[in-house]
Amino acid sequence: MTGTPTAPPVLVDYDTTGYPMLPATPPVPRVLRPAGGGGSPGPRRARLSVRSVAAAVAVLLVAAVAVRCSGIGPTESPESLVRALFAALTAHDGQRVDSLGWCERSPLCSTPGLTTGYQAPENVTILSSTALGRDQHQVKVRYTVGGTSAEESVGLTRHRSGMLGHRWGISELPGAxxxxxxxxxxxxxxxxxxxxxxxxxxxxxxxxxxxxxxxxxxxxxxxxxxxxxxxxxxxxxxxxxxxxxxxITPTLSPDVQPAIEQQIQDRIVQCGKQQEFHPYPPQWRTFQQTCPFAHDPQSPFTKPPVWTVERLPTIMLRVDDRAVVSVKTTSPGIATVRYQWSLDVLEPRQWTDASKTVEFTVDGRVGVADNAPTWIG
Structure with missing residues (x-):
């Protein structure tokens, strides 16, 4: 049996607009503090302030230690390093130059390297200072050496030091x-x-x-x-x-030329005293000494010849880039040989007077014997 439907019971009230009326939110319950000084917030806030100050001081101390250990602080600028480098050159301090940059183990970058025999650049001027990146820098300088102006660049690199520090160093020294x-x-x-x-x-x-x-x-x-x-x-x-x-092409000492000329003259005189068509010096067996003149007679039957030196040769000494000293003739000498010859095989022979004038030259090189210059020729 179907009955007439009944309306559900009303759980909330509705306002005049037809929307349900929600119940009001209950107030937040208050927590009542007991009377007395134990619950006062003043001392607690004071304790929190002391703790905050102590924590801040601790942070500052840690930061200071980190700065000290990391090397953070003033560092020389690229320009000041370049000025220090040229100041070291002016002071002839090769060791300081080596400490500022890599000198490739050059003996010149040492304590005695620049002390003498060295003229440092003058009128040093920084023309530009350019950053080539985060850790690269280039300083261009102009200077004069011996009155001549030149320009050159100095390369610098920034190196990390610790966790937070850094320093600049010269990575490309000027020079060649x-x-x-x-x-x-x-x-x-x-x-x-x-x-x-x-x-x-x-x-x-x-x-x-x-x-x-x-x-x-x-x-x-x-x-x-x-x-x-x-x-x-x-x-x-x-x-x-x-x-x-x-x-360094060697130059001969002033006394070498006269000494060699005298040795050549002495040799020629020795050769001229021999009654030989092919004279030979006393040291001929060493193959380092020879006589500069000789003659072949017309006949095998001759009397001992006599040599007369009419004129001595003129020489010059030359030194090449390998330090070899050579003897060269610039004007030949003249010698005359006089003798008698015959075509008769048996005695008594018929002798014929003869003479021959020859030009001769000398050559060879200059050596050293007993710490003195010696002609070898």
């Missing part, structure tokens, strides 16, 4: 390679150091790499050694370009 060839000498003086000359490859005539040299003018010298005199040349390093190889 200085090469010295001195075939006749085992030692050369370059500024304040004595070094072995750069060896030369015989097949290519190319010298081995030279030493790194900061910009400046260098005195390159060799001591006197028989038969050579002391020699000095000046090499200028500027603009970052390798200078031409300094070739």
């Amino acid at each position: 390679r200085l090469t010295v060839r001195a075939e006749a000498f085992d030692e050369v003086h370059v500024a304040g150091v004595t070094v072995r000359p750069n060896m030369t490859e015989r097949s290519t005539t190319a010298a081995e790499p030279g030493w790194f040299a900061p910009p400046g003018a260098y005195t390159v010298a060799v001591d006197a050694a028989v038969p050579f005199a002391a020699t000095t040349v000046i090499v200028v390093v500027a603009g970052g370009v390798d200078p031409p190889t300094a070739v």
